[in-house]
Amino acid sequence: MTDNPYRALPNHAFWKRAVATRHYEDMSRLWDAPALQGTEKIATAGSCFAQHIGRHIAQRGEGNYVDFEPAPLFLPEAEHEGFGYGIYSCRYGNIYTSRQLLQIAQEALGIRPTSRHVWEKDGRYYDALRPSVDPVGQEDMETVCELRRVHLSRVAQMLRSLDVFVFTLGLTETWIDRSDGTAFPTAPGVIAGDPAKNAAEYVNLSIDDVRKDLVDFWKILTEVNPDAQMILTVSPVPLIATASGQHVLPATTYSKSVLRVAAEELSMSSDDIHYFPSYEIINSAAGRGYYFEPDMRSVNNNGVEYVMSHFFSGPMERAFPDSRRGTVDGIGVVCDEDRIDEVI
Numbered sequence: 289m290t291d292n293p294y295r296a297l298p299n300h301a302f303w304k305r306a307v308a309t310r311h312y313e314d315m316s317r318l319w320d321a322p323a324l325q326g327t328e329k330i331a332t333a334g335s336c337f338a339q340h341i342g343r344h345i346a347q348r349g350e351g352n353y354v355d356f357e358p359a360p361l362f363l364p365e366a367e368h369e370g371f372g373y374g375i376y377s378c379r380y381g382n383i384y385t386s387r388q389l390l391q392i393a394q395e396a397l398g399i400r401p402t403s404r405h406v407w408e409k410d411g412r413y414y415d416a417l418r419p420s421v422d423p424v425g426q427e428d429m430e431t432v433c434e435l436r437r438v439h440l441s442r443v444a445q446m447l448r449s450l451d452v453f454v455f456t457l458g459l460t461e462t463w464i465d466r467s468d469g470t471a472f473p474t475a476p477g478v479i480a481g482d483p484a485k486n487a488a489e490y491v492n493l494s495i496d497d498v499r500k501d502l503v504d505f506w507k508i509l510t511e512v513n514p515d516a517q518m519i520l521t522v523s524p525v526p527l528i529a530t531a532s533g534q535h536v537l538p539a540t541t542y543s544k545s546v547l548r549v550a551a552e553e554l555s556m557s558s559d560d561i562h563y564f565p566s567y568e569i570i571n572s573a574a575g576r577g578y579y580f581e582p583d584m585r586s587v588n589n590n591g592v593e594y595v596m597s598h599f600f601s602g603p604m605e606r607a608f609p610d611s612r613r614g615t616v617d618g619i620g621v622v623c624d625e626d627r628i629d630e631v632i
Contacts, residue, residue: 307574318569318598322517322562326607328451329354331377335384335458337523337566337587339375342454344596348608353377354450357442372421377450378443381418384458385493386501386550387471392417393508396443405470406432407481414480416472425480448512456566457547458523460498461531461539463488475531490531492542498550506554506561517560520551524570524595526585544571566595 299305300317307315330352332342346353359365359373372379383389394400405416412425413432418439426432447453463475466487476486493501502520509516522544530539544567555563570579570591577584579591587595600608 307572312572312574312576312578313594315598316601318601319564320562321564321599321602321604322452322519323603324452324607326352328352328517328607329449330452330454331356331446331450332454332456333376333378333380333383333389334454334456334521335382335523335525337458337525338382338454338456338521340587340592340596341456341521341599342376344599345454345608348600348610352608354446356446357439370423372418378446379418379421379439380443381421382458382473383455384473385460385462385471386457386498386505386547387462387464387493388417388473389455390501390505390508391471392440392443393447393505396440396447397508397512399508402433402437402440403470404429404433405465405472405486407476407479407486409480412480416476416481416486417470419474419479419481447509450513450516452517452519453509454519454521456521456523457498457551458525459527460493460543460546461527462491462493464491492532493546495546495549498546499553502550502554503557506558510560517562519562519564520555521564522547522551522567524567524587524591528585564599566599569595569598 294301326349330345330349331354332338332345342353354377355374356377357373357379359368359371363371363373368374372381375381380392383392391400395402403415403417406429407414407416407419409425413427413429414422414425415432415436417436426435463472464470465472466489471491472488475483475490476488477483506518509518526540527536527543530536532539532542534542548567551563555561569575570587579587579594581588600610
């Protein structure tokens, strides 16, 4: 008789032993962390939740978290965040979708023409691909385009020199220009732009779309940086709204499911790509919603700290020991999505 193939599996493979009979904050080995040395240059991008990851990396690893587009010296520190500085490793704002990620890599490395999509609001002009990083806008379109060229040169530098790229997938829903396929982080009219003048159509990316975007991005990254590693994660934050016509609850489930599957498939394709389960840690039924604010959308400080305790586990803990005094968070995140509620 063949022996039960589950008999020799470790405790973490069984729900009862790993989850049901343990305190939720006493779980372990939720991911196979990469064996980093603690000397790596780490860059981040993604949806709003990715800001927490970058913040914690910067606090733990002196010199490890890289900022290729720091704030100019004349800008007061209190205004850095409002102008998109210090949030990610470059001043690209939130990159919610796989399409945005692929697009900015293509532009930065000259594979795709530099975007000239500029949106107007109240006589001021904004980069349509990162409208939130400039709260006051520019006087003319050409200045916006020149600032974008400078920004893309910093992104190219980041891609070529990073050791580890941490990307948090956030959404499948996006708005795409009808003429050239450019994907925007928000619909025209949310932050700037006019839907009547800036033609963009709603697209909900499929699993095939997201998978292809990520594969193409990884190919581009490793062509210019063969030794790069990537950590993928999925934002645990639900959609603030959906343009799909569905109720926002199933629309959120679809979006996160697609992103989760795509991330898993990509991580299985290469030893240099790793998946970290921030989505599962916050959204598991075993967590009983404890890590959400009363709006059932925003992740509270306890949730962020718990996610980060797992991120810095195993080899990551050894590479980046916790020398902090107190917690890192208690600081909000910058989310373009929040502006959607403001226009309703």
